[in-house]
């Protein structure tokens with residue numbers, strides 16, 4: 001099969017983790033006989049430095065012309081404490097999501113037996129937790145207008161907007177996934193306070209009738225934040241608006257043991273994007289210590305979601321599990337004194353993929 005991808009490494013640790021992800025992608029393509037072509041493009045702070053635009057037109061054109069986008073991370077500390085910066089790296093990510101119509105961000109939360117000891121939660125609470133957070137990605141406060149300041153600069157405002165159509169399409173997607181899983185959807189909102197949340201609830205109450213085989217649960221976001229920690233195994237598919245999903249998925253990564261473990265797939269109208277949920281971790285940039293597993297697992301999602309190649313996705317996932325079982329992991333999840341470098345983890349995983357046969361028919 002032809003695999004034609006755009007590679008957007010971005011800022012901070014982006015380039016080094018993407019390099020490891022590409023090693024896995026190349027190993028899989030070689031093994032399964034796929035014809036891989038890829039092109040790199042600028043995004044984020046790096047793109048601002050070179051072009052003044054965090055999501056240049058050429059980058060967008062490349063994304064549109066590709067079958068999938070493999071994305072690293074963006075963000076740079078020089079912008080974080082500079083509230084008056086006119087252009088920010090994050091705007092590049094938001095522009096990409098909006099222009100590609102990526103309304104659904106799928107963040108699977110699973111645990112790894114060899115990592116259970118790293119979770120701050122008790123093992124019996126975490127062991128076997130397996131849920132999927134579906135975050136709405138192109139609406140809500142991230143994109144609502146007006147946004148800004150009053151003329152005197154002393155008042156600021158953001159606007160949260162959702163339409164029936166935006167809610168309906170993501171909710172239906174959640175039900176579709178729930179049907180393939182344990183048939184439970186948890187709708188997370190703040191309907192006791194927010195008008196947008198009340199519209200979410202109303203729309204879901206209409207749609208849930210079409211899925212009588214799926215259980216629907218409604219939960220306020222504050223309660224959900226607590227339940228994720230207290231009883232993670234009670235969730236199957238969670239669906240929520242943009243900002244709540246952003247916050248709850250960082251929280252959910254704790255269950256896994258490290259923020260460096262969670263991959264994501266963003267899907268919608270045009271080309272899908274695959275990226276780790278963590279940020280650009282500037283303190284670690286260039287040090288070869290960042291955990292590449294969330295990115296490598298995002299490569300597995302790329303094969304599965306963009307190309308429907310499940311064997312290939314599984315090959316990557318199995319290799320990741322094997323690397324953890326072998327203790328070939330970065331310092332955030334290693335046992336005392338036995339940390340591997342970012343590039344060593346990537347090499348080991350690519351080597352494992354090349355050496356092992358996964359397809360039972362071979």
Ligand code: IPM
Nearest residue numbers: 074075090093094246277279
């Ligand atoms: C994420 C990130 C982004 C977001 C930032 C970098 C804009 O935190 O993908 O979760 O808030 O969506």
Ligand code: MG
Nearest residue numbers: 246247250277
């Ligand atoms: Mg986030």
